Amino acid sequence: MLSRTADHLFWMARYTERAENTARMLDVQVQTVLLPQAAEDTRLGWAGLLGISELIGDYTRQHGAIDPERVLDFMVRDPANPSSILSCLRAARENARAVRGAIATEVWETVNQTWLEAQRLLADGLHGQDPAQIFEWVKHRSHLSRGVTSGTMLQDEAYHFLRIGTFLERADNTARLLDVKFHALPADGRATSGSKVPENDFYHWSGVLRSVSGFEVYRKVYRDVITPERVAALLILRPDMPRSLAACLREVDAHLRAVAHPQSGETLRRSGLLNAQLQYGRLDDIMATGLHAYLTHLLERINDLGAGISRDFLAL
Amino acid sequence: MRFYDEMTAADGSLRPHYLPYDRWLRQQPPDVMQAKREEAELIFRRVGITFAVYGDEAGTERLIPFDLIPRIIPAGEWAHLEAGLKQRVSALNRFIHDVYHQQEILRAGIVPEDMVLGNSQFRAEMMGVNLPHQVYAHIAGIDIVRAENPAGQGEYYVLEDNLRVPSGVSYMLENRRMMMRLFPELFSLYPIAPVAHYPDALLEKLRDCAPPGVNDPTVVVLTPGMYNSAYFEHAFLAQQMGVELVEGQDLFVKDDFVYMRTTQGPQRVDVIYRRIDDDFLDPQVFRADSALGCAGLMRAYRAGNVNLANAIGTGIADDKSLYPYVPKMIEFYLGEKPLLANVPTHLCREPESLAYVLAHLPELVVKEVHGAGGYGMLVGPAASRDQIAAFADKLRANPQHYIAQPTLALSTCPTYVDAGIAPRHIDLRPFVLSGKSVSIVPGGLTRVALTESSLVVNSSQGGGTKDTWVLER
Numbered sequence: 001m002l003s004r005t006a007d008h009l010f011w012m013a014r015y016t017e018r019a020e021n022t023a024r025m026l027d028v029q030v031q032t033v034l035l036p037q038a039a040e041d042t043r044l045g046w047a048g049l050l051g052i053s054e055l056i057g058d059y060t061r062q063h064g065a066i067d068p069e070r071v072l073d074f075m076v077r078d079p080a081n082p083s084s085i086l087s088c089l090r091a092a093r094e095n096a097r098a099v100r101g102a103i104a105t106e107v108w109e110t111v112n113q114t115w116l117e118a119q120r121l122l123a124d125g126l127h128g129q130d131p132a133q134i135f136e137w138v139k140h141r142s143h144l145s146r147g148v149t150s151g152t153m154l155q156d157e158a159y160h161f162l163r164i165g166t167f168l169e170r171a172d173n174t175a176r177l178l179d180v181k182f183h184a185l186p187a188d189g190r191a192t193s194g195s196k197v198p199e200n201d202f203y204h205w206s207g208v209l210r211s212v213s214g215f216e217v218y219r220k221v222y223r224d225v226i227t228p229e230r231v232a233a234l235l236i237l238r239p240d241m242p243r244s245l246a247a248c249l250r251e252v253d254a255h256l257r258a259v260a261h262p263q264s265g266e267t268l269r270r271s272g273l274l275n276a277q278l279q280y281g282r283l284d285d286i287m288a289t290g291l292h293a294y295l296t297h298l299l300e301r302i303n304d305l306g307a308g309i310s311r312d313f314l315a316l
Numbered sequence: 317m318r319f320y321d322e323m324t325a326a327d328g329s330l331r332p333h334y335l336p337y338d339r340w341l342r343q344q345p346p347d348v349m350q351a352k353r354e355e356a357e358l359i360f361r362r363v364g365i366t367f368a369v370y371g372d373e374a375g376t377e378r379l380i381p382f383d384l385i386p387r388i389i390p391a392g393e394w395a396h397l398e399a400g401l402k403q404r405v406s407a408l409n410r411f412i413h414d415v416y417h418q419q420e421i422l423r424a425g426i427v428p429e430d431m432v433l434g435n436s437q438f439r440a441e442m443m444g445v446n447l448p449h450q451v452y453a454h455i456a457g458i459d460i461v462r463a464e465n466p467a468g469q470g471e472y473y474v475l476e477d478n479l480r481v482p483s484g485v486s487y488m489l490e491n492r493r494m495m496m497r498l499f500p501e502l503f504s505l506y507p508i509a510p511v512a513h514y515p516d517a518l519l520e521k522l523r524d525c526a527p528p529g530v531n532d533p534t535v536v537v538l539t540p541g542m543y544n545s546a547y548f549e550h551a552f553l554a555q556q557m558g559v560e561l562v563e564g565q566d567l568f569v570k571d572d573f574v575y576m577r578t579t580q581g582p583q584r585v586d587v588i589y590r591r592i593d594d595d596f597l598d599p600q601v602f603r604a605d606s607a608l609g610c611a612g613l614m615r616a617y618r619a620g621n622v623n624l625a626n627a628i629g630t631g632i633a634d635d636k637s638l639y640p641y642v643p644k645m646i647e648f649y650l651g652e653k654p655l656l657a658n659v660p661t662h663l664c665r666e667p668e669s670l671a672y673v674l675a676h677l678p679e680l681v682v683k684e685v686h687g688a689g690g691y692g693m694l695v696g697p698a699a700s701r702d703q704i705a706a707f708a709d710k711l712r713a714n715p716q717h718y719i720a721q722p723t724l725a726l727s728t729c730p731t732y733v734d735a736g737i738a739p740r741h742i743d744l745r746p747f748v749l750s751g752k753s754v755s756i757v758p759g760g761l762t763r764v765a766l767t768e769s770s771l772v773v774n775s776s777q778g779g780g781t782k783d784t785w786v787l788e789r
Contacts, residue, residue, distance in 0.1 A: 002566050003577045097364065098542050101555035105363075112364045157579060261580050313579045 001157040005099045007314035009158055012095035012103075012111070013165030019088035020142035021173040025049055026075055027135040028211040033068065035203055046071045052173075052180045053083050072131065077122040085138055089118045103162075104152040107145070114141040160255040164309065167255075171248035172302050174212060178235050179295040181208045182228070205231050212243040232291060233283045245298065246278040252305070259313065267308035274301055320462060320470040320727040321739055322387060333390045333787060336505045341385075349384065352498050353732065356382050359497070365490050367545045367775060381780035382491060383731050384498070387742060387762040388506075394786045397460065397472055397746065398756050400655030403646060405456045405748040408477060408633045410649040412452040415632055416442045426648055427641045435638075436686065437631035439594065441601060445618055447627055448525045449752055454625035455518070455589075456748040457482025460656075460760075462727040470727060473659050475743065477642065479626060479634040481591050484761040485747050486549035489514060489556075491783040492759070507788040509758035515556035517749055517757060518589075522557075524751030525623050526586045533586035535559045536576065538567070540592050540608045550591050564592075569612030572619040589625045597628065636685045636719045637663060659724060665716040673720040674711065677704050680720045681771075682711065695771060697723050726771050729782065731764055741765045743773050744784065758786040 029049050033042050046066050050056045055074075058081065063070045077086045093115035100108045121134060146166065153159050181204070205226045209215040214234060221238070222230055238244045253275040260268050286294045318326075323334040330338055357379060360366075366377035389397070414421050415432055416439075422429045432438055457478040465471040492511050496503060519535065526533030539550035541563050554561035566576050567585065575582035590597065596606040601614040616622045632638070640661045643654040662669040662680075673680060682694040694707045711718055728739035746760035762782040763773035773779040 001579050002560055002562060003579055004563065004566050005560070006579045094542075099561075100364070101551040101561045105555070108364065109362055113362050116361060161579075259579060263581075 001102070001161075003314055005102045006157065006161045007310075008095040008099040009102065009161040010165040010309070010314060012092050012099070013162040014169040015088045015092035015095065016111070016142055016145050017166045017169040018083065018173070019085045019092065020139055021170070021177075022053070022075060022083065022085050022088065023135040023138035023142075024211045024213075025052065025177065026072065027132060027139075028207045030072070030131050030135075031210075032203065032207050042068070048180050048183075049075070052176045055081065055083060069126075073126060076126060076131075076134065086118055086122055089115050089138075089141075099158075102158050104148070104154075106148050106152045110141075110145050110148050114145065117141075157259055160258045161313070163255045164252055167248040167251040168302065168306055168309075170243060171245050171252070172299065174235055174243055174245055174248065175295050175299050175302065177208065177211065178232060179292060179299070181205075182232075182291050201228075202226055209234075214241065214243065217241055229283060229287065232286070236286065237278060237281055237283060239279065246281075249275050249278055249302075256309070261312075264312040267305070267312045270301070270308060271305055274305065318464060319725050319739070319741075320464045322462075322470075322727055322729040322742070326468070333388050337386070337388065337502070340502065340505060349732070353384060356384070356494055356498060359494065360490075363490070365486070365548055367548065380487065380775045381766060382494065383764055383766075383780050383782045384495075385730050385732065385737070386495065386502075386783045386785050387729050387744070388785045388787065391787045391789050393472075394509075394758060396655065398758070400472075401458055401746055401748050401756055402754045403650065403652060403655055404458065404474065404477070404642065405453065405750060406754055407646040407649045408456070408479060408642065409450065409452050409750060411645045412479075412627070412630055412633050413447075413450045414649075416445065416629065421645065421648055424648065426644050427638065431637060432632060435632060435635060437629070437635045439629035439632070441614060441618070442627070442629040446620070448528065448623060449750075451525055451750045452627040452630050453479040453633070454521055454525060454627075454750050455482060456750070457484060457745045457761075458748060460744040460746065461659075461724055462744075463725045471657065473657050473724070474642070475659055475724070476636070477634040477639065478745075479630040481593065481626065482745070482747070483546040483549055483591075484745055484763075485514060486552045487781050488747070488757075488759055488761045488784065489552075491761075491781055495783040506785060509786040509788050511757050511759040514747070514757045515553060517755060518553065519557040519559070521749045521751030521755075522587050522589055522625055525625065527620055527623055530586045534584060535587040535589065536562045536585050538562055538564070538588050538590040538592055540564075540596070544591075546591065553589070559589075564606075564608045564610050567610040567613070569610060569616050572612075572616045572621050574610065574613065574616050574622045585622060587623050587625065594628050594631065597624075631686075636661075636683055637665070637716075639719070659721050662720040664711060664718040664720060669720075670711070670715045673718075674708055677708060679723055681723050682707060682718050682720045685717050685719060693772075695723065698770065723771065726765075726773075729762075729764065731766070731780075731782070733766065733768075738768070740768070741771050741773065742782065758788075759784045 026049070029045055032045060043066050046068055047056060050059050050071065059071065059074055062080070063074065074081055075084055078084045079087060081087060093111050096103060096108055096111040121137065126134070149159070149162055205228060206215055208231060209218050212235065218226065218230070218234055221234065234241055234244065236245045239246045239250065241247055253271045256268060256271050323331060325331055360379050360382065366379055411421065421427050422432060458474060459476040459478065460472050461475045462470050462472050488511060522535045523533055535557070536559055537550055537554040539547060539561055541547065544550070551561055560576065562576055568575055568577070574585045574588070576585050592608050595603045597609040598611060598613040599606045599609055600611050617624055617628065640658065640663065643658055646652060646654045662673050664670045664673055673682065677694070678696045680696045682696070684692045694703065696704065699707070726741040726743060729742045730737050731740040733740070742762050742764045744760050744762050746756055748754060748756050762784045763775065764780045764782055765771060765773045766778060766780045
């Protein structure tokens with residue numbers, strides 16, 4: 001397969017996944033502000049959301065103070081924000097268009113249709129629209145895109161690069177989400193291991209879980225009250241949780257192995273190491289390092305892996 | 317001016333091959349047909365069958381209007397067209413080979429030497445280069461129009477030979493797919509020859525023409541990229557043939573062989589179906605500022621290590637100044653009488669012709685010799701006095717750049733317009749494929765001028781398309 005084609009496929013999948021992750025986080029934030037909470041907490045919530053995508057600087061330069069409606073508009077439909085849902089869907093479609101011959105016709109039509117509908121849905125702003133419905137729609141289109149990919153495409157290189165893009169982006173997102181949400185919690189509200197979480201923290205952590213479709217998973221796995229440590233364990237180490245770091249990096253590693261060639265040894269080694277450390281990691285060790293330090297380091301390595309993939313496969 | 321109508325004869329009676337369609341159409345409620353039109357547009361958008369118009373903002377995508385009423389060609393007419401097209405393309409390929417080798421037709425004095433050797437489309441780099449099966453124009457899009465001949469019958473004329481990078485075949489295929497989806501019942505009313513095997517036939521011809529000794533050739537489609545007006549077609553054909561769609565940046569030449577950059581390292585390329593003009597193919601030989609091509613490609617090509625479809629230098633045979641000589645080429649190379657007629661053509665480089673053309677501009681169509689796509693032409697009957705005066709100045713300044721033809725009474729076909737159904741002018745572009753042998757998929761692209769009384773059918777000038785049905789019996 002052409003390196004350029006692989007590059008477009010990789011980014012097409014990443015942008016689709018990014019649009020979904022943004023929609024998930026916004027969805028939970030919009031629901032959270034429906035609960036009674038202090039104005040400062042609301043502001044922190046919106047700021048945290050921008051923080052996950054490293055967009056506080058961009059936002060402040062353009063819009064000044066945090067204003068919920070403006071943040072929502074900035075994250076959903078601002079074409080000047082490359083991470084807005086609209087920008088991601090456009091980028092996914094442009095990448096797909098560049099390689100429409102390499103993907104199944106139904107995959108192309110799904111991505112194209114998503115973009116055409118997004119333009120229509122978001123053309124006149126969010127006024128008078130139910131944001132929850134839009135987020136639901138974005139998630140739905142992302143599910144459809146992944147489903148039609150696995151349901152119609154030959155499992156060849158094209159498929160592997162799409163999957164690598166999806167899971168690398170998802171790993172990046174989960175790590176950022178967890179990092180920011182641990183920070184957002186006031187220090188005195190942080191529960192110690194095993195103790196019951198105060199009520200306002202319950203909403204904080206159940207929001208985090210819901211944004212990665214993890215609330216029901218948590219209940220099934222632990223059948224117990226919500227503690228931050230278990231949330232971290234679930235989202236980092238749990239191999240059967242579809243949005244955990246362990247699951248994402250296992251997928252990245254498996255698909256990378258399927259496209260390996262003699263010059264890609266170092267990237268494969270790093271991917272394997274990262275995968276193994278997550279498969280055999282323990283929460284106690286992570287907590288001993290400090291969650292923030294651990295996640296910062298992990299994000300660097302995910303980034304580094306992405307650069308290695310680019311170097312070895314996409315830019316030959 | 318009288319126009320030949322494809323559906324209705326001069327006495328108002330329906331032509332027999334349109335009777336079943338007419339009966340069917342009368343049974344369709346108007347709102348159903350309107351709904352079908354809207355459905356077609358939605359599907360074309362979703363599938364992304366769009367083209368870009370030059371001069372518009374970069375990346376603007378538009379749909380080519382699709383008309384629901386098919387153009388129907390009876391079996392007997394098609395048999396005549398098919399034979400005539402094969403004959404014509406065979407002679408044109410022989411001509412190009414001759415021009416770049418022995419030049420017998422020039423020595424015989426049949427085509428003036430200076431018109432070939434002094435032509436900007438003549439590529440001296442191609443002299444003596446031997447190509448597999450001596451095929452130059454692997455894909456030819458021959459523009460056919462129909463007009464009433466002096467005997468009052470509809471006759472097919474060849475208007476233009478497109479031998480460089482003819483486009484439009486994807487619309488032939490997609491229009492058929494659309495008709496089958498919208499009106500499946502029509503396909504049981506008529507024995508319509510299928511066209512969906514075109515990509516297979518194309519791949520076969522491309523593989524036929526691989527460099528000698530290559531048993532399992534790697535074929536690619538070379539596109540200028542996604543902002544080209546015909547990008548959809550490039551991607552579509554690559555996908556339908558199951559070959560890579562490459563851009564110039566994906567290719568490189570090493571030791572006179574062409575390779576593409578893949579995720580598994582360099583892979584040799586044997587046949588390039590290129591959708592880029594000669595000028596942009598190799599910055600070392602042609603335009604140095606081209607970022608679309610591949611440096612060294614011409615060297616590999618001349619060494620016989622890669623084949624290009626179409627060949628470099630085919631423009632010498634579809635140049636409008638050489639068009640009047642094609643019937644003579646057919647007689648010279650094949651020893652046969654031409655089956656398809658040319659449109660009478662005045663070469664403005666000849667002083668008598670120029671004088672005639674200048675005196676009759678309001679009746680004539682004047683075209684640039686090297687132009688394509690309906691750009692830079694004058695349609696006398698539709699032009700204002702000022703436009704005609706301005707064009708006359710251009711003609712006097714550079715007469716050798718122009719040819720003129722009588723305004724053809726292009727045939728009409730019923731077409732959906734805002735006010736209902738009305739006759740609109742059409743043409744036809746069948747695609748002729750050459751490899752070890754010459755073949756044609758029974759069909760073509762029918763273009764329709766949607767503006768009332770307009771004779772310009774080019775999509776870049778607001779034309780639409782129709783499905784083209786060739787009947788099997």
